Amino acid sequence: MSDNDTLKVAVIGGDGTGPEVAAEGVKVLKAIAKLEGIRYELEDFDFGGDRYLKTGEILPAGAVEQLGRFNAILLGAVGHPDVAPGILEKGLLLELRFTFDQYINLRPVKLYPGVETPLAGKGPDDIDFVVVRENTEDLYTGMGGFLKKHTPDEVAMQTAVYTRKGCERCIRWAFEYTRKRNRRKRLTLVAKTNVLTFGHDLVWRTFQDVAKEYPDVEPDYNHVDACCMWMVKNPEYYDVIVTTNMFGDIITDLGGIIQGGMGVAAGGNINPEPGGTSMFEPMGGSAPKYTGKGVINPIATIAAVAMLLEQSGYEKAGGRVATAIQQVTGTKMKSQAAGKMGYSTSEVGDLVCEAL
Numbered sequence: 001m002s003d004n005d006t007l008k009v010a011v012i013g014g015d016g017t018g019p020e021v022a023a024e025g026v027k028v029l030k031a032i033a034k035l036e037g038i039r040y041e042l043e044d045f046d047f048g049g050d051r052y053l054k055t056g057e058i059l060p061a062g063a064v065e066q067l068g069r070f071n072a073i074l075l076g077a078v079g080h081p082d083v084a085p086g087i088l089e090k091g092l093l094l095e096l097r098f099t100f101d102q103y104i105n106l107r108p109v110k111l112y113p114g115v116e117t118p119l120a121g122k123g124p125d126d127i128d129f130v131v132v133r134e135n136t137e138d139l140y141t142g143m144g145g146f147l148k149k150h151t152p153d154e155v156a157m158q159t160a161v162y163t164r165k166g167c168e169r170c171i172r173w174a175f176e177y178t179r180k181r182n183r184r185k186r187l188t189l190v191a192k193t194n195v196l197t198f199g200h201d202l203v204w205r206t207f208q209d210v211a212k213e214y215p216d217v218e219p220d221y222n223h224v225d226a227c228c229m230w231m232v233k234n235p236e237y238y239d240v241i242v243t244t245n246m247f248g249d250i251i252t253d254l255g256g257i258i259q260g261g262m263g264v265a266a267g268g269n270i271n272p273e274p275g276g277t278s279m280f281e282p283m284g285g286s287a288p289k290y291t292g293k294g295v296i297n298p299i300a301t302i303a304a305v306a307m308l309l310e311q312s313g314y315e316k317a318g319g320r321v322a323t324a325i326q327q328v329t330g331t332k333m334k335s336q337a338a339g340k341m342g343y344s345t346s347e348v349g350d351l352v353c354e355a356l
């Protein structure tokens with residue numbers, strides 16, 4: 001798999017409704033590839049809760065090498081009712097993010113036409129910004145431990161790690177992205193410099209330094225708590241936000257709900273380096289209660305495919321998928337909620353293909 005003109009995508013359907021939504025993503029990927037003359041290879045991997053319960057392994061030996069041969073991974077969902085919370089999230093999702101050094105977590109917050117937002121008086125023109133979440137550091141590295149565990153004197157430490165390199169590569173990518181997006185040209189750093197006076201001091205100084213290389217981009221700063229208020233009150237203020245891993249996790253759930261919920265919110269875990277393997281996913285979970293019913297919304301996964309194309313060098317194709325999604329939400333779907341779309345999961349996939 002060494003040729004450069006073939007898009008190689010590994011599909012991990014995963015748990016619950018994951019395989020159902022991934023199938024619609026693949027359907028749309030095949031349709032746009034045909035229209036745009038994109039050569040592709042697709043391969044399915046059965047990693048997830050069921051396989052773990054059978055074999056005791058989450059990522060079997062050789063899995064990382066196998067996946068590393070692909071440009072991108074399309075991930076349906078992780079989370080299985082019979083597996084304790086955290087095991088699959090850590091063993092599959094976080095493992096892949098870290099192993100493939102996917103240091104950018106790109107989460108657009110965009111209200112598509114026809115989609116309802118809980119924010120009164122706000123529409124698609126107001127809710128259209130992008131969060132760049134650092135994806136390999138902060139509280140997510142797993143550094144820490146216990147002292148005197150299970151005693152009355154117990155101590156637990158969970159260490160937030162920030163490196164100059166880790167901050168810099170993410171912040172620089174965010175500046176580049178803001179320049180390329182070419183909207184308000186404002187990059188807002190979201191952190192908590194008034195309390196996290198070591199870690200976020202490093203983040204802040206790095207941001208100031210990199211900003212000098214981008215005189216055409218307005219560098220801006222919000223504390224994370226204030227950002228949560230503004231995202232609700234004045235979402236139109238934002239263009240691009242760059243933030244740390246944990247805060248990015250939290251504010252992108254807020255972002256997900258103001259853009260119409262988990263049925264539409266997509267994310268990309270990106271390793272932008274040449275030869276990097278990136279991973280694209282709907283932000284929603286495995287929704288066990290809807291599994292196999294054909295009622296889950298595949299729009300988020302299809303939006304993840306649009307992002308996969310854009311980030312893999314197929315910008316026109318990605319843009320066409322994004323436009324098709326907006327036609328379907330704007331003119332066909334009754335709601336973005338599972339079971340209320342007016343169509344089944346696979347009919348929504350068909351509608352996007354028709355709109356293409």
Ligand code: IPM
Nearest residue numbers: 089090093094249252267283
């Ligand atoms: C997300 C999820 C993950 C995270 C969990 C499942 C580990 O919430 O992708 O936002 O915290 O990053």
Ligand code: MN
Nearest residue numbers: 249250252253
């Ligand atoms: Mn999250």
